[in-house]
Each structure stands twice: as structure tokens, then as C-alpha cells.
Amino acid sequence: MTATEPQAETDERPIGFGRLLRKEDPRLIRGMGNFVDDIQLPGMLHLAILRSPMAHARIVSIDKSAAEAHPKVVAVITGEDLAAQGLAWMPTLSNDVQAVLATDKVRFQHQEVAFVVAEDRYSARDALELIIVDYEWIDPVIDVRKAMDADTPVIRDDLDDKTDNHIFDWETGDAAETEAIFASADVVVSEEIIYPRVHPAPMETCGCVADVERVSGQLTLWSTTQAPHAHRTVYALVAGLPEHKIRVIAPDIGGGFGNKVPIYPGYVCAIVASLVIGKPVKWMEDRTENLVSTGFARDYVMQGEIAATKEGKILAVRTNVLADHGAFNGVAAPVKYPAGFFGVFTGSYDLEAAYCKMQAVYTNKAPGGVAYACSFRITEAVYLVERIVDCLAYELDMDPAELRLKNFIQPDQFPYETKTGWVYDSGDYEPAMRKAMEMAGYDELRREQAEKREKGELMGIGLAFFTEAVGAGPRKDMDILGLGMADGCELRIHPTGKAVVRLSVKTQGQGHETTFAQIVAEEIGIPPEDIEVIHGDTDNTPFGLGTYGSRSTPVSGAAAALVTRKVRDKAQIIASGMLEVSVADLEWNKGSFSVKGDPEKSVTIQDIAMKAHGAGDLPDGIEGGLEAQICYNPENLTYPFGAYICVVDIDPGTAVVKVRRFIAVDDCGTQINPMIIEGQVHGGLADGVGMAMMEMISFDEDGNCLGGSLMDYLIPTALETPDWETGHTVTPSPHHPIGAKGIGESATVGSPPAVVNAIVDALKPYGIRHADMPLTPSRVWETMQGNHTPPI
Amino acid sequence: MTDTPTPALRVDPGGRIGVSMTVNGTAISTDVEVRRTLADVLRDDLDLTGTHVGCEHGVCGACTVAVDGQPVRACLLLAVQVDGTEITTIEGLANPDGSLGPLQQAFHDAHGFQCAFCAPGVLITTASLLETNPTPTRDEIKAELSGNLCRCTGYHSIIESVETAVRLTAAGAKSTDGGDEEASNA
Numbered sequence: 001m002t003a004t005e006p007q008a009e010t011d012e013r014p015i016g017f018g019r020l021l022r023k024e025d026p027r028l029i030r031g032m033g034n035f036v037d038d039i040q041l042p043g044m045l046h047l048a049i050l051r052s053p054m055a056h057a058r059i060v061s062i063d064k065s066a067a068e069a070h071p072k073v074v075a076v077i078t079g080e081d082l083a084a085q086g087l088a089w090m091p092t093l094s095n096d097v098q099a100v101l102a103t104d105k106v107r108f109q110h111q112e113v114a115f116v117v118a119e120d121r122y123s124a125r126d127a128l129e130l131i132i133v134d135y136e137w138i139d140p141v142i143d144v145r146k147a148m149d150a151d152t153p154v155i156r157d158d159l160d161d162k163t164d165n166h167i168f169d170w171e172t173g174d175a176a177e178t179e180a181i182f183a184s185a186d187v188v189v190s191e192e193i194i195y196p197r198v199h200p201a202p203m204e205t206c207g208c209v210a211d212v213e214r215v216s217g218q219l220t221l222w223s224t225t226q227a228p229h230a231h232r233t234v235y236a237l238v239a240g241l242p243e244h245k246i247r248v249i250a251p252d253i254g255g256g257f258g259n260k261v262p263i264y265p266g267y268v269c270a271i272v273a274s275l276v277i278g279k280p281v282k283w284m285e286d287r288t289e290n291l292v293s294t295g296f297a298r299d300y301v302m303q304g305e306i307a308a309t310k311e312g313k314i315l316a317v318r319t320n321v322l323a324d325h326g327a328f329n330g331v332a333a334p335v336k337y338p339a340g341f342f343g344v345f346t347g348s349y350d351l352e353a354a355y356c357k358m359q360a361v362y363t364n365k366a367p368g369g370v371a372y373a374c375s376f377r378i379t380e381a382v383y384l385v386e387r388i389v390d391c392l393a394y395e396l397d398m399d400p401a402e403l404r405l406k407n408f409i410q411p412d413q414f415p416y417e418t419k420t421g422w423v424y425d426s427g428d429y430e431p432a433m434r435k436a437m438e439m440a441g442y443d444e445l446r447r448e449q450a451e452k453r454e455k456g457e458l459m460g461i462g463l464a465f466f467t468e469a470v471g472a473g474p475r476k477d478m479d480i481l482g483l484g485m486a487d488g489c490e491l492r493i494h495p496t497g498k499a500v501v502r503l504s505v506k507t508q509g510q511g512h513e514t515t516f517a518q519i520v521a522e523e524i525g526i527p528p529e530d531i532e533v534i535h536g537d538t539d540n541t542p543f544g545l546g547t548y549g550s551r552s553t554p555v556s557g558a559a560a561a562l563v564t565r566k567v568r569d570k571a572q573i574i575a576s577g578m579l580e581v582s583v584a585d586l587e588w589n590k591g592s593f594s595v596k597g598d599p600e601k602s603v604t605i606q607d608i609a610m611k612a613h614g615a616g617d618l619p620d621g622i623e624g625g626l627e628a629q630i631c632y633n634p635e636n637l638t639y640p641f642g643a644y645i646c647v648v649d650i651d652p653g654t655a656v657v658k659v660r661r662f663i664a665v666d667d668c669g670t671q672i673n674p675m676i677i678e679g680q681v682h683g684g685l686a687d688g689v690g691m692a693m694m695e696m697i698s699f700d701e702d703g704n705c706l707g708g709s710l711m712d713y714l715i716p717t718a719l720e721t722p723d724w725e726t727g728h729t730v731t732p733s734p735h736h737p738i739g740a741k742g743i744g745e746s747a748t749v750g751s752p753p754a755v756v757n758a759i760v761d762a763l764k765p766y767g768i769r770h771a772d773m774p775l776t777p778s779r780v781w782e783t784m785q786g787n788h789t790p791p792i
Numbered sequence: 793m794t795d796t797p798t799p800a801l802r803v804d805p806g807g808r809i810g811v812s813m814t815v816n817g818t819a820i821s822t823d824v825e826v827r828r829t830l831a832d833v834l835r836d837d838l839d840l841t842g843t844h845v846g847c848e849h850g851v852c853g854a855c856t857v858a859v860d861g862q863p864v865r866a867c868l869l870l871a872v873q874v875d876g877t878e879i880t881t882i883e884g885l886a887n888p889d890g891s892l893g894p895l896q897q898a899f900h901d902a903h904g905f906q907c908a909f910c911a912p913g914v915l916i917t918t919a920s921l922l923e924t925n926p927t928p929t930r931d932e933i934k935a936e937l938s939g940n941l942c943r944c945t946g947y948h949s950i951i952e953s954v955e956t957a958v959r960l961t962a963a964g965a966k967s968t969d970g971g972d973e974e975a976s977n978a
Contacts, residue, residue, distance in 0.1 A: 025900045028908035029892060031842015031882035035909070038841035122827065203846045203854055203909040203943055254844070254909030255943045287847040509907025509944045675903050679949055683906065686946035710851035710941070718934040718947040 013529075015590065016522030019675040023513045023528065033252040037284045039209045039222050045074055047270050047283040048124035050114040050131050051293065052106035055142070055364040055703025056153065057135035059105055059113070067116055067130040072123035074277055076131065078114045079103035082272065089158075090238045090268055093261070093480055094338065096167075096329035097158075098367060100265045100272075105138065107155055107327035108366050109703050110292040112265040117273045117281055140364035140703035141165060144301060144324040144792065147361040155327055155362045165362040167329050172343045172420045173318075173355035181316040181353045185307035189391045194772045195380045196791045197299040197324070197365070197697040198690075199291055199707065200372040201715055202508070204254020206294055207284030210270040214278045220247045223267060226260045227546025229504055230483055232538045234263055237481075239271060250536035256508035257687075257748075258371030261332045261548045262295045291713055292705045295332070295368035296697055299324040300380045301792065304388040312398050314407045316353040316419075317346055319384055323360040323369070324792075330367035332548070333376050334478040334485065340370055340377030341469045341637075343420040347385035348429055348467045348641060349407040354419040364703045373684060373748035375468050376549050382466040386753035387770065390462075390760065394769045399446070400463050400757065401437060405430060408465075415734075422469055424639045428667075428731045433465060436643035436665040439727055445647060453765055458650035460762025464754035467641040470742040471554025475633050480545065484633070487551075488542025489559035491520060491567050492627040495613035497606025499524075499531045501563075504544020505556040506536040510744060511676045512552060516560050518672050519738065523564035524571075525591025525605055542629055550640075550742035553672065554733075559632035561737040566628040571608045574626075577619040578603050578611055638733045638741035642666040644685075644754040650762045655781035657759055659689055659720070664750070665727040669741035674728075681747045682724050688751020690716040692759070696774045696791060811875045815840070816884030824871045831855045831866035834881060842882040843912045846941070853940035856913035857881050863913075863920040882912035885919060894964070895919055895957050904953030906944035913940045918954050927958055 014020055027033055064076040079101035082088040089097045102113050114131055118124035141147050141155055147165045156162050182188055208223040219241055225231045228248040236243035253260065270283040285294070301322040307315045323339070325331060333340040339358050346354045370376055393400040408429040409416050416424045437443075445461050452459045475484030490502040501520050505512065512535055517528035534540055544556060568588070575593040576583045579601055586593040594602035603611075612618070612626040647661040664681055671677055694714040697707040707713035732739025752773065759775050760768055763783060771783045772791050782788055812821045815838060824833050829848075834840045834857065846854035848867045855866040858880040885893045892900060895915060905911050914937060921928060921936045928936065933954045934947070942950060 021900060022903065025905070025908075026892065028905060029896045029899050029911060029915075030886050030890075031840070031912055033842075033908060035841070035844070037845070038835070040836070040839075121832075122825070201943065203852060203907065203941065204844070205846070253907065254846075255907040257943065287849065287852070509905075509909075511906065679903055679906055679945060682946035682948040683944045684946070687943075709849055710847050711849070715941055715943070717938040717941060718951065719938040721947050723930075723951075724946060724948050 015525060015527050017518055017672050020514055020518055020528055020673055022511050023517060024511065028252065035204060035252045035254055036207050036209060036222050036224050041209065041211060041280040044209065044280040044282055045117050045119060045277065046121040046124045047115055047117050047273055047281050048121070048128055049112050049266060049269065049289070050128045051110040052102065052113050053109065054106060054135055054137060055109040056138040056140035056155070057106050058138060059102060060134040060136050062114060063132040064114065067127040070123065070127045070130060072119040073116055073127045074119065075117045075273065076114060076127065077101070077273070087239065087268070087272060090263065091234065091481065092328055092330040092367065093332040094329045095335065095481070098328035098330060100268045104158060108364050109705050110289070110366065115269045117277060142364060142699050142701055142703050144322055144361060144363055147363055155364060167325055167360040167362060168338050170339050170358045171356060174353060174419070175355045178316050178318050178353040178355035182305065182307045182318065185315055186310040187308045187392070187395060188305060189388065189395050190303065190305045191388060191391050191770045192790065193302045193304045193384055193387050193770065194790050194792060195298040195300045195302065195383055196773055197296050198372055198695045199296050199697050199713060200257035200259035201291060201713065202255030202257055202259050205285045205287060205290040206260060206264055206266065207282070208267050208270050209280055209282045210274040211280035212274040212278065218245050218247070219271060220249065221271065222249045222251055224253055224260045225250045226256045226506060226508060226548050228506060228536055228538050229543050230480060230545050231263055233483060234481065235271065238268060247539045250506045253506070253508040257373045258297065258548055259295050260508065261371065262330055262368065264294060287710060288708045291697070292708045293366050295330065295371040296366055297368065297370065297372035297374055298380055299369065302380070302384050304384050306388045306392045308392055312396050312403050312406055314349050314351060314392070316351055317385060317388065318355045319345060321356065321358040323358055324363050324365065325360050325369050326365040326367040327362060328367040331369040332480065333370050334472055334480060336477055337376065341375065342377040342381045344378055344418065344422055344467065344469050345381035345384050346418045346420055347382065348409060348465050350409045350413065351419050365699060373687060373745040375470055375745045375749055376472065378468050379749050379752070382749050383753050386464040386466065387756065390757045391769050401433070401442060404463065404465050405433060423636060424467060425636055425733050425735060426731050427467065427639060427641055428729065429465065429641060432641065432665045432667050432729045433643040435727055435729060436645050436663050439665065439725055440645040440661070440663045442645065456652065458652050458762045460648045460650070460758040460760070462646040462754045462756065462758025462761055464644045464750050464757060466750040467639055468550070468746060468749055469637045469639055470550035470745065471634055471638045472549050472551055473637055474635060483545060485545050486631050486633040487544030487556040487559050488629065488631045489556060489563045490542050490627070490629040491563045493567060493609045495610050497526060497530065497609040499526050501531060501533055501560060502541040503533065503535040503556055503560070504542055505547040505552040508547065510552065510680065515672050515676060519557055519560045520564050523561055524568050542631070550744035553740045554638045554736060554742045555632060555634055557740055558634065558737045559630055562632060563628050563630045566630060567626060570622065571605060571626060573619050573622055574608050574612055575603050578608070635735050638669065638736055640666065640668045640741040640743060640746050642746055642750050644750045646754040646758040648758040648762055650759070650780065655777045655784060657693060657775060657777070657780060659722045659755065661725065662722050663725045664747060665729065666743065666746050667729045667731050668743040668746065669732045669736065670730065670739035671728065672740060677743050678726050680743045681726050684745060684747025685724050685751045686716050686721045687748040688755055689721055692752045692755035692773050693775050809872050811871055813874050813876065814878045816880060826870065826872050828871050829867055830857070830869040830871045830874055833871040834866060840881050840883055844909050846909065851941070853913040853917065854910050856916045856940065858916050858920055861920060861923060863917045880916065882915050885915055894960060898957035898960055899953040902953040902956045903949050910940055910942040914942070914950055918957070922957065922961070926961060930955065
């Protein structure tokens with residue numbers, strides 16, 4: 001598409017961008033990785049957490065004497081014990097507080113109540129059974145729609161003067177302007193659209209090993225964290241430990257998807273235990289603990305409205321959202337963005353007005369809210385707009401592709417400021433849409449569908465077009481707990497021309513060790529195999545906010561490119577001395593400088609590296625060494641986009657949905673490693689099939705979590721997922737040094753509406769305009785019978 | 793069921809029993825607490841941490857190891873149950889010199905894994921499949937791997953990797969017949 005399209009797709013060992021096989025593979029594929037649970041330290045003890053069986057109850061008493069008497073138990077700690085040290089509560093990433101261990105009452109089922117430290121994991125679990133807790137039942141608040149009712153119990157009576165379950169009200173856009181357009185529009189469509197509670201469920205659960213060295217007071221924490229530096233600062237603030245005495249190491253991580261952004265009570269418990277006992281302590285949660293207590297995602301009840309002309313020009317979108325945040329507001333989002341980046345619910349369309357009003361409430365459910373590759377709530381925003389646009393297409397009896405094409409923001413409108421104040425940096429939507437339609441054979445699919453409908457067969461074609469806002473973010477208005485969302489990067493070229501680059505971000509499987517070596521290689525011409533990528537260790541990397549919200553490439557990738565350019569600038573000065581010409585007379589040939597007009601006179605970056613560290617004079621004012629460090633503050637977010645088409649067949653007799661095909665065209669700007677990009681897209685597409693058709697964390701009326709195992713919380717397997725058909729366009733970001741935009745969450749954002757739109761489209765003969773996820777066979781069946789019920 | 797009364801459980805849960813097994817070709821005799829799972833014994837006692845524990849209820853498949861050639865969930869099996877068996881873990885799939893084995897090479901070439909937490913189970917399940925069915929169809933591969941959950945790849949690259957392994961193995965067999973040394977190393 002453009003000059004930045006990778007040239008090296010066929011090159012097996014590109015020096016720079018291209019399909020480079022992963023540097024991290026050799027250890028991981030041989031089982032030689034080093035995950036948190038693989039860590040064994042001499043004298044290490046094991047921690048297990050006692051959790052509440054009830055969703056809402058006062059703690060009357062806790063008798064831990066029998067547990068303490070267990071021969072292999074070293075310590076049993078309750079909330080009261082922690083309170084004595086001022087450690088019973090910790091801050092959440094949204095400036096709320098969360099109980100490390102419950103003191104007064106429990107506020108969700110499986111909340112942390114006490115912990116045991118024992119000589120081995122089995123004994124620690126045994127001893128949990130010996131702790132006797134007397135609870136006094138309180139009616140739980142489970143139905144989010146009733147959370148603000150007058151007679152509802154107040155969940156957060158720990159907060160001063162709290163008399164209801166309200167967390168915040170938030171709005172964006174212009175209410176009056178939007179109302180005026182709605183009042184006079186030809187067509188108005190309204191629909192309640194629910195994005196149920198789901199869970200990232202990475203294959204590796206969360207855990208840590210805490211090791212406090214008694215004499216120096218040094219804490220080393222091996223932890224399943226996507227944000228080691230941010231976590232270190234929070235530990236310093238919570239535990240009162242001096243920050244320079246804390247080292248957080250994120251070793252190999254078995255998937256994150258946002259689940260490993262928050263700080264969980266288990267981490268704090270392990271730190272406290274090691275501090276008190278003076279030995280290393282491991283805490284590794286089991287799968288149930290992961291599903292029932294750690295960062296969930298979504299849980300938005302959205303009333304969506306769209307206004308349009310009868311010809312299909314979309315004029316405005318409006319939404320009223322009820323957000324279930326669980327028992328503690330643990331949302332991980334920039335402070336000024338309590339609803340994350342939900343403000344991009346205007347989608348990829350040129351609107352005249354938009355307005356969103358939101359209320360967030362507490363319920364007796366696990367805390368969290370921003371996770372599962374959601375790009376800070378863009379999953380919810382894109383689902384809302386792409387679903388409501390399809391509802392409009394249904395009402396206008398218009399093809400949903402045609403409706404979208406008619407309303408796209410046009411290329412000459414970029415940078416485009418939306419009606420909710422977001423400045424989309426770049427975009428070229430129609431080619432991506434056309435490409436997806438061409439790959440799908442869209443017109444032929446519609447013909448096939450018409451024929452099948454004649455015969456009573458159910459086939460659906462679903463489209464979704466999304467724009468994301470990723471790469472948070474400019475520090476002028478984005479921070480988490482006061483920490484600006486910039487990222488550092490350090491590059492050192494050793495005398496022999498080998499390099500080490502240190503990142504503040506951290507892979508959980510995305511392949512940073514490969515991608516970042518390629519960024520440096522592209523900029524300085526050192527082969528990627530000669531570049532070591534160090535990350536996930538606060539003692540050995542510069543400060544930065546970590547990997548989530550698809551921010552590694554937009555923020556840290558920019559830092560890596562710019563730090564390399566800084567080193568290259570110095571290398572050019574040294575080269576000018578070596579070649580005895582002025583700096584301006586040199587030209588760069590990806591790996592060497594040569595004299596303009598005399599290419600024979602050249603020095604390689606390796607020659608320069610040796611000179612920088614060697615004997616002899618350097619040009620005036622130039623210090624020895626060849627290294628640099630920077631901190632990159634993005635000037636804007638980046639805005640990846642994509643067009644997705646899903647084709648489904650539904651068995652009219654059983655309501656079983658089969659995803660026949662899925663076509664995904666993504667535009668993440670400049671592509672660093674197309675192979676890794678495809679992998680990121682494939683994974684997100686499977687997420688979309690999972691959420692649309694299988695996944696939901698649900699509760700009974702007493703607050704019992706019904707999704708506490710992988711037999712109850714279903715995630716897609718190789719059988720439910722089709723062969724993904726991927727394509728791309730390239731529209732580089734104008735403000736990113738290499739034009740890259742981020743790809744980590746695009747498919748998770750874009751695929752759920754495509755799948756749901758396909759299923760609803762298949763059910764059109766039944767007069768169905770909308771159906772809520774998860775569209776399991778039973779829920780599809782009920783919908784076909786006219787008995788569709790909201791999932792929450 | 794017979795009328796024979798069920799014998800009372802005589803084993804103390806904390807008691808230990810001797811277990812002999814061959815793990816990745818090495819004979820091992822060890823003393824294990826009877827209630828310990830095979831996964832824990834492999835990981836904690838034998839330091840074979842390549843086998844991962846993802847759910848401990850037999851669903852995710854990350855802990856899959858081969859017991860006498862059959863893929864089994866090491867989280868659902870007690871170590872005492874494998875006395876006298878031959879066990880292969882992910883560490884046993886590498887070449888004797890430690891380099892990537894042919895199946896592992898295929899997963900590298902086709903970008904099979906991302907976080908690779910599921911890798912031990914996927915590789916062992918695949919190895920067992922290819923033992924009995926060296927040329928599986930795509931649908932057979934999907935069916936066989938449907939008991940191995942992965943959150944990163946959407947399975948596409950895993951299936952492609954297995955097909956790559958099948959191709960490399962076929963090419964290897966062919967070239968062994970024809971004496972093409974380079975391809976047989978693949």
C-alpha cells in the first residue's frame with residue numbers, strides 16, 4: 001500500500017522488519033521457560049488463601065487455632081492481623097481501596113479472608129480447612145439494575161458516609177445537540193445491548209514468589225505482572241517499603257490479556273508473609289481462584305440509540321450505560337478516564353452529534369472491569385456502535401456493508417476530531433472494508449444466503465468495522481495513580497557491535513524479544529540475533545508503565561526507535577572522525593556510514609562501536625561509549641482499524657451455530673513482523689468467538705459465581721474456531737516514529753460484533769433484530785422461539 | 793461390582809510409597825507422598841518444569857504428558873499410579889544434543905506458540921497423535937487437539953505447525969529413502 005510496507009516478507013532473516021522467527025521460541029518450545037511457578041528457592045514456603053463462601057456477610061469471628069497447630073504450618077494471618085500493621089486495605093488502580101484480607105465483612109464470594117503459610121502447598125491447603133469462620137449473612141446486591149434501589153444494602157460501608165452503591169457518573173459528548181438531532185431524525189433505533197461479564201482466563205494463573213532479604217530489607221518479587229514498574233511503585237506506597245529496595249521481576253508470563261495488570265491481595269499477602277517470616281514465600285492461585293476473584297472484564301448494560309436519515313446517513317449515536325464494577329472499583333484505566341476509552345463509541349463514522357451518560361455501581365461481585373484485551377473499554381464501545389448500526393440496517397432494510405461504507409470518516413478528514421473529543425490520527429477505511437468484502441466474496445455470500453433462506457436454511461453474514469484508540473498515552477492527561485504513561489528505553493552497543501536494549505514493557509507471549517530486536521535492527525542495521533532484549537525486571541530496565549491496552553509498540557516501540565536514532569546520531573559523529581569528513585557528508589546505509597559520492601569509504605556500525613570504546617581520540621565533545629536512554633511521551637494515541645466479516649450456519653433443529661468463515665482485514669500501520677501480527681489477530685478472533693458464543697461469568701441470586709471452572713466457563717477450542725483468513729492494509733500513524741499503531745487487541749475488539757451480527761443476520765427470517773451474548777445453542781434456540789432474555 | 797467389601801483406606805495421605813518410572817529415557821526411583829499428582833512430582837521433585845499446570849481439573853490440557861505413549865493429564869493422575877511406566881514430557885521431545893526436535897522445529901517454523909504455557913500439552917498430544925496417525929487430516933488434528941486450550945493463538949498456527957511437522961516428517965522419510973541428508977535433518 002505504501003512505502004512502509006515490509007519489503008522482507010520472503011526474507012527469512014531480515015535485518016529489520018519482516019517475518020523473523022521468534023527469538024524466544026527455542027527456550028519456550030523445549031519446556032525451558034522460566035514461569036513464576038517454576039521458581040524454587042531454598043527454604044521457600046507456600047501460601048494459600050482462605051476465601052469467603054458467601055457474597056455478602058459480616059465476619060463475626062475467626063478461629064485459627066487448629067490451623068496454627070498443624071505441624072507444617074508456619075503462620076496463619078487474618079485481616080485483623082493485617083489491620084494491626086495497617087495493611088488490611090490497599091489502593092486499587094482507580095483510587096478506590098480494596099481489602100487485602102477482609103476485616104469487617106466480605107463483599108464478594110471468594111473474597112480473601114485469611115492466609116496460611118506452610119512448608120508445602122498441600123499442607124497449606126489442608127490447613128485452610130482448619131480455619132473456622134463465623135459469618136452473618138447480609139442480602140447481596142447481585143442485580144446491577146437494582147444496585148441503586150432505595151432499600152438495597154450498602155456494600156461499601158467501609159467508606160466514610162457511604163449511603164448507597166454509587167461509584168461515579170460520567171458523561172461525554174453534547175446532550176442537547178444530540179437530543180435535537182434525535183428529535184428531528186427520520187429514523188431512530190433503540191436497543192438494550194449487553195456486554196456480559198467475561199474473564200481473560202490466561203492459561204497461566206496469577207501468582208508470585210516474594211523474597212525479603214532480612215539484613216538489607218531487599219524485596220525481590222517474581223510476579224505474574226504486565227506492569228512491573230507500576231507495581232513496584234504501588235508496593236512502595238502500600239507496604240511503606242523504600243522503592244529502591246524493591247525489585248519486581250516478571251519472568252516468562254503465560255498470557256495476560258489484562259488479567260495481570262491489577263495488584264491482587266495474594267501478592268501483598270506473599271510480601272507480608274516473607275517480610276514477617278523471613279523466608280521466600282510462593283503464592284500461586286488455582287484456576288478457580290483465577291476465574292472467581294481476579295480481574296474480570298466488561299459487565300456493561302448499554303441502552304444504545306442511533307439516529308439517521310431514511311437514506312441511511314447516520315446522524316448521531318447516544319447511549320446510557322450502567323456499569324457493574326463489582327465490590328471494589330479496581331478498574332485499571334487512566335485516572336481521568338473512569339470509563340476507559342469508551343468515548344470512542346462513535347466508531348468509524350462521521351457523525352453530527354454523540355452523547356454518552358454512564359453510571360457505575362458497586363455489586364457483590366469480584367472487582368476488575370478492564371481486562372481481556374479490551375483496549376480500555378473499547379471492546380464495549382465498538383460492540384455497542386457496531387451492533388446498533390446493524391439494528392439500523394435492519395430497520396432501513398439496507399445492506400450493512402453499504403450502510404457502513406456510506407458513513408465512514410473520509411481519508412481527507414484525518415486527523416478527525418470526533419464528537420466526543422478524540423482525535424483520530426489517521427485512517428483510510430473504505431479500502432480495508434472493500435478488501436474484506438473481496439476476500440469474503442461478499443456478493444456471492446449474499447446470493448447464497450438468499451437461496452438458503454428460500455429453503456429454510458439459516459446462514460448469517462456479519463460485519464464489523466472498528467477503530468481503536470491505543471498506546472496510552474500522552475502524559476498531559478493520562479496517568480495511573482499519578483504515574484504518567486510514558487515509557488523508557490535504553491540501548492547499549494557493546495565494543496564488538498552486539499547490542500542490548502532494555503524495555504519498560506513486558507511480553508506475556510506477544511514476542512517482544514523478537515519485535516523490539518527488529519525495531520532496533522531496522523534503525524541501526526545490527527542483525528536481530530545480535531540484539532538482546534531485556535525486559536520484565538525493574539532493576540535492569542528503565543521506568544515505564546508496562547504492557548496492556550496495546551501500548552507496547554505505540555509507546556515503547558517508539559521509544560526503541562528513537563533511542564536507536566539517538567545512538568545512530570552519535571555513531572555518525574564518530575564515523576565522521578573515522579572517515580575524516582564532516583557529518584553532513586555521510587550517508588546511512590542501514591548498518592554503515594559511507595561518504596556521499598564515495599561509497600567505498602565507509603565504516604560499519606560495528607567498526608564505530610569498537611572505535612567508541614577503543615583507544616585514540618574521538619571527535620571534539622564526544623564521550624566514549626555508544627549508548628543512550630530516552631523516555632518517550634506519546635503526543636497522541638494511535639488509531640488502528642479493521643474490517644471483519646463472519647459467516648455462520650445455524651442448525652434450525654438444534655440452534656447450534658457453526659462459524660464457517662472469518663475474514664479479518666487489519667490496519668495497524670507499519671508492520672514490524674507480519675507473522676507476529678497475524679498471531680495477535682488470530683488469538684483475538686478466537687476471543688471474539690468465545691465471548692459471542694460461549695463465555696460468561698454469571699451469578700445466582702445469592703451471589704454464587706457460576707463460572708468457577710473451565711467446565712463452567714467455556715473457552716473456545718480448536719473445534720469451535722474456524723481457519724482464520726487475514727489480510728491487511730497499511731496506513732502509518734503520522735506521529736509515531738515508525739508509523740506503527742499496535743495490534744494486540746484489535747481482533748478482540750472487532751470480532752465479537754462480527755460474530756453476533758452474523759448470528760442475528762442468520763435469524764432475520766424470525767424477525768430478530770438483536771440478541772445478547774453469549775449466543776449459546778440454548779440462548780439461540782430461545783431467541784428463535786421468541787423468548788430471548790437478557791443474560792443479566 | 794462384586795459383594796466383596798471395599799477395603800478400608802489404609803494409606804496415610806501423608807505416607808510415602810516408592811515409585812519407579814522411566815522419564816524421558818532416564819530410569820528414576822523415588823519416594824512420593826501418595827497424594828501427590830504426577831504433575832507436581834515431575835515439576836517439583838524431578839525439576840521438569842516444562843510440564844505446566846493450568847487448571848488442575850483436567851480441562852486445559854497444559855499438563856499433558858505421555859504415559860506409555862498415551863497422552864494423559866498429569867494433574868489428574870497420582871504419581872503412585874505411574875509406577876513401572878515410561879513417561880515422556882516436553883523436555884523429552886528435544887534432540888539428544890538438546891536442539892529442537894523435529895516436532896518442536898515445526899512449531900518454531902510456523903510460529904505455533906505465543907506465551908507457550910499450553911506448549912507442553914499441545915506438543916505431547918501432537919506427538920502421540922503422529923505416532924498412531926502420521927498423516928492426519930486438518931479435521932483430525934483439530935479433533936485431537938480439542939482437549940488442549942490456548943488463549944493466544946486462536947489455534948490456527950498450532951494446526952499449521954502440526955501440518956508443517958507432518959510435511960517435514962514425510963519429506964524426511966522420503967529423503968531417507970533417497971539419501972537426501974539435508975531434508976532428513978528437517
